[in-house]
Structure formats: structure tokens, C-alpha cells
Amino acid sequence: MLSTSTEAGKDGATRSVVGTAKRALYSGARLLAVWLVVFAVLGLSIEGVARLIFPYVPPSVWDYRGSRPPAYKNSPFFSQDFIQESRSHQNWINPKDTRIIYPGDYSGRWFNVSEGIRRTVGSPETAERRILLIGSSTIYNAEVPDDFTIASRLQAILKDHGIAKIQVLNFGASGVNVAQQLERLKTLTIAPRDIVLFYDGTGDAMQGVFYANFDGWIVGENRKQLDNFIARNRPGIERLARYSRFFNWLYAKSTNYLPEHLKHPDQIKSLAAESKEKLLKGLLETNAYVHSKGASFIHILQPDLFTRPLRDVELPLVQNHFLTMEGTEPALRAAHDEFKSLTGSLTSAGVVAFDATNLLNDVTEPIYIDFAHTNELANQRIAEFLFDALSRSGTLAGN
Structure with a gap:
């Protein structure tokens, strides 16, 4: 018991x-x-x-473009598939021990790249002469399909004027400055009757004034200021920022920074003046190099969002630092003030040069997708300006 x-x-x-x-x-x-x-x-x-x-801020360039902003409202090619291919096709290559940047090969519906050259629609199968159109991403034109690039529109204009034996080649590359353009040019074959056309200015202003980096853009270098955690986890963070307004605000705040030198107006002005001098030197060297090959050289100073006063419809472009980084406006406006004399200096030195910075001033429709890149309407206007410059320079004589 x-x-x-x-x-x-x-x-x-x-x-x-x-x-x-x-x-x-x-x-x-x-x-x-x-x-x-x-x-x-x-x-x-x-x-x-x-x-x-807090207002919603599109947490990436692609979110903004995918929302069909004003510059895309009348674009016949716009679709989410187009935006996705625009993003996914870009693969920028930087050969070892060079500052050269060029696009990797790609074959798609809207984008086609072969041997570092984006496809020019309507390019003749056989050509007697070539126009080597060289510049930064504003020549590459990832914002539009092959048909609507500046190169393709220029090719179409040549054809409309009965010029069928000149081939336009698109050598655009993201973020490059004139020194990088010249370095790449020296790797290309230039025939005696070729025309080398540089369309630039904004890239040199960004590299020289905004980044204070005269060596030029190299893949992955420019935004080292971003925290590694953010860089490693960007897709997931962007996803959160799309659905949570709090995370949207937090992400926007944590990725927005102003380079220290842009807090000092005297440094901005000094960098702008130095950028102009380096740009001028690079273009004079390019002109001499092209002429040594028996070819023709033309320089076009390009417009961007800050070569004229902002329109109300463009305010969202500068209020979102994913589209226009803080400090870009004062950097570019200071550079443009210095660059005003550039075309005159080039002309005095015997370089065929034209200033297109006021070209888009009278366009009332929305044309800018961010501070530098334009839609198909602006690209058509730019191509017409290039054709006019080619005609006025006499380089098309005898086709």
C-alpha cells in the first residue's frame, strides 16, 4: 500500500x-x-x-519608367515587357587595364547589340562611308527600342534625303566622358572618308563636377558610398519599398547622399572650370587623331534637363534622387555656365563644332525620362540637328 x-x-x-x-x-x-x-x-x-x-517615391529608375510617366504617355512601344527588357539587356563591359566601356552583345525584341555596337535600324547592307556616332548613354538610348535611337533616326533622315550609302554606327556607352570616348575610338578602324561625330557634354559634367572623378566612369565605382547591406539586398529592399510607405520613406532617406564637395559653391565652380578645360583638351586631341586618319570630326554639345529652366511636369524628375541624385542640378548648371564658351573655342581652333544645348527649349511635350535621357520625340529632334550639322559642315558632300 x-x-x-x-x-x-x-x-x-x-x-x-x-x-x-x-x-x-x-x-x-x-x-x-x-x-x-x-x-x-x-x-x-x-x-x-x-x-x-510621406508621398510615394518610385524606389528605382525602373519603377518610375514602369509607371508610364509623362514622357512615355504617347510612346507606341511602351509595355511592361519593354521596360523589363530595357533593364535586363544591359551588360556593360570594362576591359582590363582600360577606361573603355561598351555594351555586351544581346539579341532581343527591342534591343540588339553586336560586337559592342547597338543596332541601327535601316543601316545599308553595303556602305561607302560611315558615321561613327560616339557618346554616352544618351547616344546608346536604352530608353527606346532600336527603331527610335538617335542613330536610327539619323539613318532614316539620310535615306529620306537620298543618301543611301552612308552607314550610321551607334557607339554609345553608359556614363563615359570624352577621354573614354577617345580611348575607345583608338581601338576602332577609321577609314579616310568616315565621319566621327561626338555628342556629349553631360557625361563630362557629371564625372568632373558631380563625382569629381576626371578619370571617368568605371563599372561599380561611382556609388561606393552606398552601404554594402543595401547594395547586397537591393531587390528585397525595393520590393518592401513598393508596398510599405514607411520602408519607402526609409529607403529613400538612407540612399540619398550629397557628395561633400557639392556643399561648397567655390569647389563646384572650380571643378566646372576644370571640366571645361579637360573637355576642350580631349576634343582637340580627338580632332587631331581623326584627321590623322583622313576622316572628318564633328562635335555636338548636348542638352539635358538643366540647360534650360525646369517645367512643372519635370519636377518629379528632380524630387526623386533615384532619377536625379541630390546635387546634380547645381553641378550641371555650373558646368553648363562654363561650357557656354566651348563651341566657340573649338571653332576658333579649327574644329567643326555645334552647340545643341538650346535645341529642346521650345518642345512643350514631356521629353525627359530623367535628368539626361530623352524619349523618341526628342531623339527625332536631335537626329535632325545632327543631320543639319553634317550638311552645314560639308562632310556629306559627294555622299
Whole structure:
């Protein structure tokens, strides 16, 4: 009986311990549930307040373009598939021990690149002469399909004027300056009757003034200021920023920075003056090099969002630093002030040069997709300017 009683006592104690554990577990679970509810309410409250206070900021260039902004409203090619291919096809190559940048090969519906040259629609199968159209991303034109690049529109204009034996080649590359353009040019074969046409200015202004980096853009270098965590987890963070207004605000704030030198107007002005001198030197060297090959050289100083006063429809472009980084406007405006004399200096030195910075001033429709890149309407206008420059320079004589 004593043994039985003892065992019963043990069973009771065990049940008591188990019961206590269950009650503690249940109590802990209830406490956890209460805290989860508190955090959920707090999170929803923060999100609600954020939605009332903070406007939504497209967390990437691609989110903005995918929203069909004003510059794309009448674009016949616009679709989400086009935006996706525009993003995914870009693969910029930087050969070892060079500053050269060129696009990797790609074959797609809207974008085609072969041997570092983007496809020019309507290019003649056999050509007697070539126009080597060289510049930064504003010549590459990733914002439009092959048909609507400046190179393709220029090719079409040549054809409309009965010039069928001149081939336009698109040597655009993202972010390059004149020094990089010349370095790439020296790797190309230039025939005696070729025409080398540089369309640039904004890239040199960005590299020289905004980045204070006269060596030029090299893949992955310009935005080292971004925290590595953000760089490594960007897709996931962007996804959160699309759906949560609080994370949208937090992401925008944490990735917005102003380079230290852009906080000092005297440094901005000094860098702008130095950028102009380096640009002039690079173009004079290019002109001499091209002429040594028996070819013709033309320089066009390009427009961008800050070569004229902003329009109301363009304000969202400068209010979103994913489209126009903070400090870009003062950097570019200071550079443009210095660059005003560039075309005159080139002309005085015997270089065929034209200033297109006022070309788009009278265009009332939205044409800018960010601070530098344009839609198909502007590209057509730019191509017409290039044709006029070619005609006025006499380089098309005799086709």
C-alpha cells in the first residue's frame, strides 16, 4: 500500500508539473500573442501615419519608367515587357587595364547589340562611308527600342534625303566622358572618308563636377558610398519599398547622399572650370587623331534637363534622387555656365563644332525620362540637328 501510495503521489506531482508547464506555456503564448497584436497595431499605425505624411517615391529608375510617366504617355512601344527588357539587356563591359566601356552583345525584341555596337535600324547592307556616332548613354538610348535611337533616326533622315550609302554606327556607352570616348575610338578602324561625330557634354559634367572623378566612369565605382547591406539586398529592399510607405520613406532617406564637395559653391565652380578645360583638351586631341586618319570630326554639345529652366511636369524628375541624385542640378548648371564658351573655342581652333544645348527649349511635350535621357520625340529632334550639322559642315558632300 505504501508503494502504491508513493507512486500515486509521484503521478500527482508529475501531473502538477505538467499542468504548471502547460499553464505557463499557455500564458506565454497568450503574452506572445498580445505582443504580436501590439506590434501589429504599432506597425499598422506607423504605416498609416507614413501614408498620410510621406508621398510615394518610385524606389528605382525602373519603377518610375514602369509607371508610364509623362514622357512615355504617347510612346507606341511602351509595355511592361519593354521596360523589363530595357533593364535586363544591359551588360556593360570594362576591359582590363582600360577606361573603355561598351555594351555586351544581346539579341532581343527591342534591343540588339553586336560586337559592342547597338543596332541601327535601316543601316545599308553595303556602305561607302560611315558615321561613327560616339557618346554616352544618351547616344546608346536604352530608353527606346532600336527603331527610335538617335542613330536610327539619323539613318532614316539620310535615306529620306537620298543618301543611301552612308552607314550610321551607334557607339554609345553608359556614363563615359570624352577621354573614354577617345580611348575607345583608338581601338576602332577609321577609314579616310568616315565621319566621327561626338555628342556629349553631360557625361563630362557629371564625372568632373558631380563625382569629381576626371578619370571617368568605371563599372561599380561611382556609388561606393552606398552601404554594402543595401547594395547586397537591393531587390528585397525595393520590393518592401513598393508596398510599405514607411520602408519607402526609409529607403529613400538612407540612399540619398550629397557628395561633400557639392556643399561648397567655390569647389563646384572650380571643378566646372576644370571640366571645361579637360573637355576642350580631349576634343582637340580627338580632332587631331581623326584627321590623322583622313576622316572628318564633328562635335555636338548636348542638352539635358538643366540647360534650360525646369517645367512643372519635370519636377518629379528632380524630387526623386533615384532619377536625379541630390546635387546634380547645381553641378550641371555650373558646368553648363562654363561650357557656354566651348563651341566657340573649338571653332576658333579649327574644329567643326555645334552647340545643341538650346535645341529642346521650345518642345512643350514631356521629353525627359530623367535628368539626361530623352524619349523618341526628342531623339527625332536631335537626329535632325545632327543631320543639319553634317550638311552645314560639308562632310556629306559627294555622299
